[in-house]
Amino acid sequence: MKRPPLNRSLAEFGTTIFAEMSALAARTGAINLGQGFPDTDGPEEVREAAVRALRDGRGNQYPPGPGVPELRAAVCAHQQHWYGLEYDPDREVLITTGATEAIAAALLALLEQGDEVIALEPYYDSYAAGIAMAGGTRVPVTLRPDAEAGRYRLDLDELRDAVTDDTRLILLNTPHNPTGTVLSREELAAIAQLACERDLYVITDEVYEHLVFDGEHIPLATFPGMRERTITIGSAGKTFSFTGWKVGWVTAAPELVTAVRSAKQFLTYVASGPFQYAVAEALALPDAYYTAFRDDLALKRDVLADGLAAAGFAVYRPAGTYFITTDIRPLGPEISADGDGFAFCRSLPERCGVVAVPNAVFYDHREQGAPFVRFAFCKQMSVLEHAVERLKSLAA
Template structure:
């Protein structure tokens, strides 16, 4: 019994019992073991702009951020975040009281939920959802209430593509007297859906009517394609005062390892989130905060070129997946493509993804891990296209063997 405790209680907090090793760790290990192309985890395989990397080096050499940065984040980054929100969306935030820098968006989500929830509070989240949402709601003692996004009917317009849609009636029916908070993600990972003005208007009206707080994860704000438009929920009537908006440098500038995220919200909400955040990481990413401040001030041309590059990669992978026999839900945002494996004669995304490395030398993620209603996500599989073009071309070549 050496090394074992004498207690009969499980070692892991019961709230976290359902959350084992993440699917990303499992599939990334599988990719390494089989030498497969990893289109599972969503991180780029090339670094972002050289001038941004040099800004981090400069900060390191100048001794800026090598010691603890200020709790709310360095003033330069908070000012840059506020300027970005004003320039892009006309949202005005005070960098001193309404902006908080976090260790990536993941910490921002955790701190917001730990700060704003009490045991028994219900949180409505759209499934499929990013896996940390469920864990953070559980850690806060909240109860998650999933509202399922479902594939829409085939459009009669040949140029239009099927997308996952929100059932507004289902959303309204999910709100109870115990609902404290709506957890929104747009552009949406993993489905690639970008919520429309009509959907966001209805969400905003519901939040105001039922006096709900909203936490909105907008980390893919600069990755919207075709005719889609990213509209921050905080811009809608009655929403600025009740919305915690989360952004991230990792997805926009391709430095995911730097872990620089932020929250913008009214001062009372920021103060609440900061109260939880200070006991998580306290502070983080000192020199990188200065670099991200410079990155946010890059000219519009950078953001446009970044989007165009990802658009070309989306189209390359979408075409290859279609040719391989998948039904493809062409994303309007993010750098993920959700597919349906049923045209391939498959129904179990877990089994499919665990076999895919041996069958085709490619790794993907089963969407069912992002659902409470596992059966609703069973036939869907997600691929990431934030990779070098040559890597995507080779992945497409391998996947075509499935056809």
């Protein structure tokens, strides 16, 4: 053949690191703290709502293209209750097959060949693939580790300098995966001002909105001038621990929802029918559910973070999400493979029976992420405690 079968724009994307590390965990029997999925199901009443929908025949055939009315109404009620954002369920909400499809459909809808997209680096791996499939050019702005503060910081001057006449949109993720950064009100205000000044759209991935331990989650759409230019993406998977259901949503101004729906209808068209009804009930759970869920994850964060620090890692304690980023270099050159996160993660299951993910896969500038490794703490407490015991061997 004249050229390889894979589209050139996707040639750089092979099997995801999550598949590789999960297979390594299965092969070695290691504790998998690499891929970010819970090891227990969410609320029983939500699961029963899905069963009830199946039995009642709700959603077993194609649901409406925009999503079932009950879920669209529930999404609007959620946005109003938590953030004071008013949306029309018939014109300003679109239900998607998880947040990943929402991101891909938004990028396909808004981008044309050569449009530039600014994304905060490190970024979730589907961002790069989605931009490439849409014909865009990704422009990373790097969140940089502050070792003294134990957190990552956004350089607003670097962000402003990254905007050119070809910039179409900013792809924002807060709370941020993988670093756990929660952007402050001041940072978000500066981003909003920049978007308005340079006439940019912003896609905001807010799937960890209810997992903020330090600070607060503030949707960018609440800032002046941003409701009309922001596509906000949410998801049930992270909030209710049913990641396999793949129920996400978009809220935005009517013309933006119409644009995203134009792309989405040729991806999955519709999906997750009975689960949509269940998620509608989940979004109506009392505030106490969200508080207890967050507090449980905060406790698990601290158990794993303390254990990693005791094992010799430099730990960046996350303000949000359920991931912890660590620097492996304090472990010493032999254990840390001279700061090579890939080599370290591939050897860690044999060394102490734990699987993690190298952060370098989330960077264009691989050298920036080389010594950093991500662990997930969305697991049962007994699993985390067992992992901490195994990791102690690194300190020894």
